[in-house]
Each structure stands twice: as structure tokens, then as C-alpha cells.
Amino acid sequence: GAVVSQHPSRVICKSGTSVKIECRSLDFQATTMFWYRQFPKQSLMLMATSNEGSKATYEQGVEKDKFLINHASLTLSTLTVTSAHPEDSSFYICSAGPADTQYFGPGTRLTVL
Amino acid sequence: ILNVEQSPQSLHVQEGDSTNFTCSFPSSNFYALHWYRWETAKSPEALFVMTLNGDEKKKGRISATLNTKEGYSYLYIKGSQPEDSATYLCASPSWVGRDDKIIFGKGTRLHILP
Numbered sequence: 001g002a003v004v005s006q007h008p009s010r011v012i013c014k015s016g017t018s019v020k021i022e023c024r025s026l027d028f029q030a031t032t033m034f035w036y037r038q039f040p041k042q043s044l045m046l047m048a049t050s051n052e053g054s055k056a057t058y059e060q061g062v063e064k065d066k067f068l069i070n071h072a073s074l075t076l077s078t079l080t081v082t083s084a085h086p087e088d089s090s091f092y093i094c095s096a097g098p099a100d101t102q103y104f105g106p107g108t109r110l111t112v113l
Numbered sequence: 114i115l116n117v118e119q120s121p122q123s124l125h126v127q128e129g130d131s132t133n134f135t136c137s138f139p140s141s142n143f144y145a146l147h148w149y150r151w152e153t154a155k156s157p158e159a160l161f162v163m164t165l166n167g168d169e170k171k172k173g174r175i176s177a178t179l180n181t182k183e184g185y186s187y188l189y190i191k192g193s194q195p196e197d198s199a200t201y202l203c204a205s206p207s208w209v210g211r212d213d214k215i216i217f218g219k220g221t222r223l224h225i226l227p
Contacts, residue, residue, distance in 0.1 A: 009214065036156070038215070044149070046156040059156075091215065102153055104204075104217035 003027055004096050006105035013084055014113055021079045021108045023050075023094030029074035030096035035067075038091040038107075050077040084112045117205050119218035126193045127226050133189040134221040136203030140184035148177055148188055149202040151220070157202060160188075190223075198225045 007022045023033055033050040048069055049057040056069035068080040077096075081088055093107040118137045126132045138146065145164050149157035161170045166181040174191045190197055200220040207214050 044157045044159075093215065102200075103219065104202075104215075106214040106216060 004094065004103045004105040006092075006094060006108050008108060009106065010109045010111075012111045012113065015085055016083055018080055018082045019084055019110060021081070021092055021094075021110075023077045023079070023096065023105055025075045025096045025103075028097070030077075031074060033071060033077040033094055033096040034102070035069065035077070035079050036093045036095070038093060044093060047079075050079075052077075081110065084110070086112045088112050117203060117216045117218040119201075119203060119221050121221060122219065123222045123224070125224045125226055126190075128193055128195060130193055131189065131191045132193060132223070133187050134201065134223075135185055135187055136218055137185045138203075138205045140181055142207065143181050143184070143205070145206055146179060146186050147204045147206075148186070149204065151200045151202050153200070160201075188221075193223075193225045195225050195227065198223055 003026050005024045005026055011019055013019050031052045035047045036044040037047055038044045046059050047062045047067060048059060050069045050071040052071045052074055058064045066082055068082060071077040089110055089112045091107050091109055094105045095102045097103050120135050145162060147162050148160040150160055151157035160172060160175060161177045163170060163179040168179040170177050176189045177186055179186045186203060188201055200222045202217055202220045204215055204217040207216060
């Protein structure tokens with residue numbers, strides 16, 4: 001069964017609103033989780049590393065004030081897309097894992113109208 | 114729910130040897146298979162996107178085949194080099210009801226021994 005879940009799987013929102021995406025590890029504790037986005041026909045791109053109890057580490061070019069990451073517990077990381085715009089429409093995927101094994105979530109399809 | 118399986122989970126190969134590993138997926142409702150080369154905490158590097166039964170793609174020393182009827186894909190590496198050490202992921206997008214999902218296998222971790 002799935003070991004990493006994401007919620008929601010699909011969200012449609014109006015431009016200017018904020019959207020929260022959850023990533024949960026189901027049967028292990030994850031001090032670190034990773035957030036990716038995938039544009040159509042392109043590869044996954046790492047956005048940020050979510051660290052439990054401390055600030056996330058963002059990749060170059062990713063706006064930390066726009067993509068807020070909170071990793072408040074060992075099983076949950078959230079990504080909030082603030083003031084979403086149509087160009088933020090994408091597939092957002094998280095991964096987490098015990099030790100050096102990573103499992104990917106099923107992804108969240110965000111569509112901003 | 115789509116289930117993507119990869120085997121073996123881990124593989125040690127002597128430098129210079131060739132190797133291959135497998136990705137299997139349900140053959141119903143198939144429309145694409147992605148192969149990635151991935152190091153943790155980095156963006157996965159896309160290797161191939163395969164869509165047609167019988168497809169064979171090649172990139173340098175790496176090649177892949179696809180059998181959509183029986184639901185498997187092989188990734189081959191010829192003459193392994195240290196820089197080939199990585200986790201190789203396969204993933205299959207899926208449309209289930211009104212939701213699309215992308216389901217990843219757990220990966221094959223390849224270690225090249227000097």
C-alpha cells in the first residue's frame with residue numbers, strides 16, 4: 001500500500017487565493033520531506049526540502065514567500081501556494097522516506113483559473 | 114489504483130559490466146511510462162518517456178524497452194561507470210475517475226563497484 005499520501009489530489013482555485021497541500025508519511029516518521037513540481041511534458045523539479053522543526057530549504061529560483069512550507073510534525077508537511085496565479089498551475093509531488101529510501105506521493109494537480 | 118513495481122530494489126555491479134532492471138505496471142489504461150535517474154534531494158533527471166508498445170529508446174549507454182501488453186519495461190546500462198550510481202525510478206501517469214495521478218515505483222538503487 002501507499003506509504004506517502006497527499007491531499008487533495010486535485011484542486012481548482014481562483015487567481016489570488018491560497019491553496020494548502022498536505023503530504024503525510026503513513027507508517028514511518030520523516031524528519032525530512034521533499035516537494036517537487038512537474039509541468040506538462042517536463043521532468044520533476046525539486047522545489048524545497050522540508051525539515052521537521054526548522055525552516056525549509058528552497059532551491060534556487062523558488063520563492064519562499066510564495067511557497068510556504070510547514071513541517072510541524074514527523075508525519076506531516078504542508079505546502080501552501082499563496083496568492084496563486086495561473087502560472088502556478090502544475091502537478092505538485094512530495095517524497096519522504098526512512099533513512100535513505102524515498103517514497104513519492106501520488107501528487108496534487110493544481111489548476112488556477 | 115495503479116501499482117508500479119521495480120526490481121531489484123538494490124543492485125551492485127562491477128565497473129565495466131552491463132546490467133538491467135525491471136519496471137512492471139498494470140497494462141490496462143496505460144498511456145505513458147517515465148524513467149528517471151535520481152539522487153536524493155535533487156531533481157530527478159528524466160531519461161525516457163515511453164508510450165508505444167515495442168518502443169526502444171537509447172541515450173548514450175542507457176537504453177529502455179517497453180511492453181505495454183504484458184506491462185513491463187526494462188532499463189539497460191552498458192559498460193557501467195561510477196557516475197551511473199544512482200536510484201533509477203520509473204513512473205506511470207494514470208487517470209482514475211476525475212483525478213490524474215502519477216505513481217512511482219520504489220526505485221532500483223544501483224551501486225557501481227570500482
